[in-house]
Amino acid sequence: MRVVSLVPSLTEAVAGTLPGVLAGATEWCTHPADLEVTRIGGTKNPRLDRILALAPDLVIANEEENRAPDLDALRGAGLEVLVTEVRNVPQAFAELDRVLTACGAEGRPRWLEEAGAAWDALPEPVERRTAVVPIWRRPWMVLGRDTFAGDVLARLGVDHLYADHRDRYPRVPLDELCAAAPELVVLPDEPYRFTAEDGPEAFPGPPCALVSGRHLTWYGPSLVEAPRVLAEALRAARR
Structure with a gap:
């Protein structure tokens, strides 16, 4: 083969x-x-x-x-x-x-069994927070409807605010993203390589979680670690 x-x-x-x-x-x-x-x-x-x-x-x-x-x-x-x-x-x-x-x-394979067990063992979130999840800037683009990454975050207690948008990856001006008043901004390091400086510069109000794009958007062996790695990054982002 x-x-x-x-x-x-x-x-x-x-x-x-x-x-x-x-x-x-x-x-x-x-x-x-x-x-x-x-x-x-x-x-x-x-x-x-x-x-x-x-x-x-x-x-x-x-x-x-x-x-x-x-x-x-x-x-x-x-x-x-x-x-x-x-x-x-x-x-x-x-x-x-x-x-x-x-x-x-x-x-x-063993890794896929381990990944299934990791996601099956994920506890029900004790709290839920709203978020915007940029995936690009110049222009700003965010997670919209019906995305794998959106479902991953929802299982970890994060509901992104554009989940019902007609587009899967809508372009939304920065002032509109800020006006949506998210409780959290989730910044993955791919496809756009967001850094810790991108959050406070663009979103001065809510806390920002810098997360691994591979764990947020890839569906492969990274699924084994994704629940733990992402949950830790989200917990660290507090006001």
């Missing part, structure tokens, strides 16, 4: 479960750190010629991270493309099972 991954989360999942199966991955596939495969460009602009040259048995992708025209072109060239959809934590586990099985795994 030869697999090309167009999704960093899935790259980490496959590489950690089935060593030697991955033939290619994107430049954004940074985990595992010692991964040695052919790099085929970015998630939004993959080098289709490089993918075809690798002659993979399967290309794994995601409906949000990858562009439909690229996936259609790969199918048109005769490649099998598995497209995942991940909008919440249960769906992440279901899609990981599907991907790993398609890549040749026999049964669930």
Whole structure:
């Protein structure tokens, strides 16, 4: 089995479960750190010629991270493309099972069992806080409706204020974000690399939680540590 991954989360999942199966991955596939495969460009602009040259048995992708025209072109060239959809934590586990099985795994790997146990053991939050969750600036963009990261935060007691927005990642002016009066601002370090200075500079009122983007938005082996790592970062953000 030869697999090309167009999704960093899935790259980490496959590489950690089935060593030697991955033939290619994107430049954004940074985990595992010692991964040695052919790099085929970015998630939004993959080098289709490089993918075809690798002659993979399967290309794994995601409906949000990858562009439909690229996936259609790969199918048109005769490649099998598995497209995942991940909008919440249960769906992440279901899609990981599907991907790993398609890549040749026999049964669930240990890390996935541990991740399931970690999320099943997550206690009911003793308090809930409202938040805005920027993912980009210049222009400012935040989590909107129906996102995996939004579901992760909700399970940890954080309800982001744009969960009912018509867009999944709306552009919202900074003055409007501040006027929404969130009790917390959650700043991930990817896709935009927010730093500790970004919060007080842009949001002088509420406390800011700087969190690991990998633990907030990736659905792979990071799911094992995500409940603990994110909960600690959120607890540390108090007025």
